[in-house]
Amino acid sequence: MEYFIRNLSDPDVLVPGKNLSALQDLWASSDPYEYDDELFVKAVKQCLSWHIEKNDFYKDWMQKNNFSVDSLNDISDIAKIPFLHANFYKTHVIKTVKDEDIAITLTSSGTTGQKSQMFFDNWTIFASDKSADMESYKLGMITDEPTNFLLYSYEPAEGVNVGTLRTRQMMRRYAKENELVYALKYTGKGHEFDLFGCIDALLRFEKEGLPVRLLGFPAFLYFTLEKMEDMGYPPLKLNPKSLVMMGGGWKGFVDKQLSPQEFRAYIKERLGLPESCCHESYGAVEHGVAYMDCNNHHFHIPAYSRVLIRDVRTLEVLPYGKPGFLNVISPINTGVPVVSLLLGDLAVLHEGKSCGCGINALWFEILGRAGTTKNRSCAIAAAELLRK
Numbered sequence: 001m002e003y004f005i006r007n008l009s010d011p012d013v014l015v016p017g018k019n020l021s022a023l024q025d026l027w028a029s030s031d032p033y034e035y036d037d038e039l040f041v042k043a044v045k046q047c048l049s050w051h052i053e054k055n056d057f058y059k060d061w062m063q064k065n066n067f068s069v070d071s072l073n074d075i076s077d078i079a080k081i082p083f084l085h086a087n088f089y090k091t092h093v094i095k096t097v098k099d100e101d102i103a104i105t106l107t108s109s110g111t112t113g114q115k116s117q118m119f120f121d122n123w124t125i126f127a128s129d130k131s132a133d134m135e136s137y138k139l140g141m142i143t144d145e146p147t148n149f150l151l152y153s154y155e156p157a158e159g160v161n162v163g164t165l166r167t168r169q170m171m172r173r174y175a176k177e178n179e180l181v182y183a184l185k186y187t188g189k190g191h192e193f194d195l196f197g198c199i200d201a202l203l204r205f206e207k208e209g210l211p212v213r214l215l216g217f218p219a220f221l222y223f224t225l226e227k228m229e230d231m232g233y234p235p236l237k238l239n240p241k242s243l244v245m246m247g248g249g250w251k252g253f254v255d256k257q258l259s260p261q262e263f264r265a266y267i268k269e270r271l272g273l274p275e276s277c278c279h280e281s282y283g284a285v286e287h288g289v290a291y292m293d294c295n296n297h298h299f300h301i302p303a304y305s306r307v308l309i310r311d312v313r314t315l316e317v318l319p320y321g322k323p324g325f326l327n328v329i330s331p332i333n334t335g336v337p338v339v340s341l342l343l344g345d346l347a348v349l350h351e352g353k354s355c356g357c358g359i360n361a362l363w364f365e366i367l368g369r370a371g372t373t374k375n376r377s378c379a380i381a382a383a384e385l386l387r388k
Contacts, residue, residue: 015123016097016334022046023331027127032134032302033361037075040306040331044078045069047331047339055096058337078329079308079317083340086286089117097121097335106285118285121335128332129170131304132290136174138359139292141243141279147175148205150198152216152246154191155182171215171245178210183220198224202236211241218246218263219253225270237272244273245292247281260297282366287341288332291364298355298363305330307364309349310342323348323367344369 015023022043029036048069051058062068065082072078095102102119120128136142149172156169172180181201184191202224205212214221221244244267250257258266264278275297282291282299291299301307308327309318318324326347329340346367352360 016121017050020046020050020334026304027130029303032131032138033300033359035303035361041072041075043331044339045072047334050334051096051337055337057094078306081329081340083327083342085342086284086344089286093117094336095119096337102335119335124288124333124335128288131302132170135290135292135302139294142174144176145211145241146178147211147213148178148208149180149213150183150201152183152214152220154184155186157186175213183216193220195224195227199228206236206238209239211239213242214244216246217248219250219256222258229270235270235272242273242277244278245281284343286338287328287330289330294355294357294359296355296357298365300359300361300363304332307349307362309347320349320351
């Protein structure tokens with residue numbers, strides 16, 4: 001299935017600077033969950049130096065925090081890197097590369113409200129796609145079988161550039177597409193949730209018998225299946241090679257939210273799919289690295305990033321098993337300085353061997369959002385469509 005995965009030989013995936021060779025080497029790794037700490041630190045140092053040299057804001061930020069790239073000697077030193085909160089990018093436009101070097105711009109929410117703008121040059125697009133490709137391949141999620149897709153995400157349209165839309169589009173490459181249906185239809189003025197179109201698609205897909213891929217916001221799938229149950233439809237029996245990959249959370253529907261375990265049980269009840277077919281992804285447009293749960297439903301941290309957990313009061317780094325803010329670190333983005341990013345999610349970090357799935361990389365679990373905020377995420381923007 002190698003032809004589904006973008007390769008380092010592609011003409012548009014060269015790093016943008018000659019002093020970024022370690023990034024190229026890091027993304028050339030054959031196993032996405034095998035750590036090379038020395039290479040990772042080297043790549044982080046090169047990426048930091050790249051941004052500091054070309055970005056006055058980031059240079060000042062490092063100086064104000066008395067940080068020197070030379071202080072990074074081993075993997076434990078990455079905790080020293082001054083982080084920025086993801087919300088910072090909702091109110092500031094910070095670019096390291098020139099406008100003509102920006103290939104795409106993605107946002108973290110719908111058309112209104114606060115939203116991050118993330119700028120991707122060709123290298124960053126490749127690196128983001130490559131991380132997802134390699135993880136999906138390792139987890140056995142790539143197939144060449146004809147497959148029907150129901151995307152619980154936005155139908156593409158001019159001017160619609162939310163990060164989740166591109167993520168779901170990218171995941172279409174992981175199977176041979178037979179038919180594609182969007183849950184959030186573009187009307188010319190915005191998007192509307194096509195509930196009955198989703199019901200029709202599921203009934204049709206069951207009858208056809210091909211594997212089905214359901215990708216996107218879990219609340220939309222839940223409300224589809226709930227409506228079918230209310231209408232008296234019996235449980236469906238989808239092809240056992242089907243895949244449910246949800247992401248984006250239940251923001252806007254906390255009162256209806258199911259735990260991951262409850263959601264998987266509901267999928268089994270209503271679609272006839274075992275837990276092994278039901279997965280979840282985690283990510284942030286400000287970060288760019290994909291996290292997909294393993295067969296034990298844990299988010300293992302790939303070789304392209306590292307995760308720290310910080311105390312909610314002191315922001316000091318916490319040991320395994322202690323809850324705190326999620327701090328993600330990666331040299332993935334050469335267009336915007338997001339090397340060390342503090343997210344608004346509360347999480348717990350675990351040793352890899354504690355999972356038991358066969359992947360030894362560290363893993364984390366998401367406990368939920370910290371506090372309340374008026375910032376609108378992709379899921380909140382989408383959830384508003386359910387109320388129309």
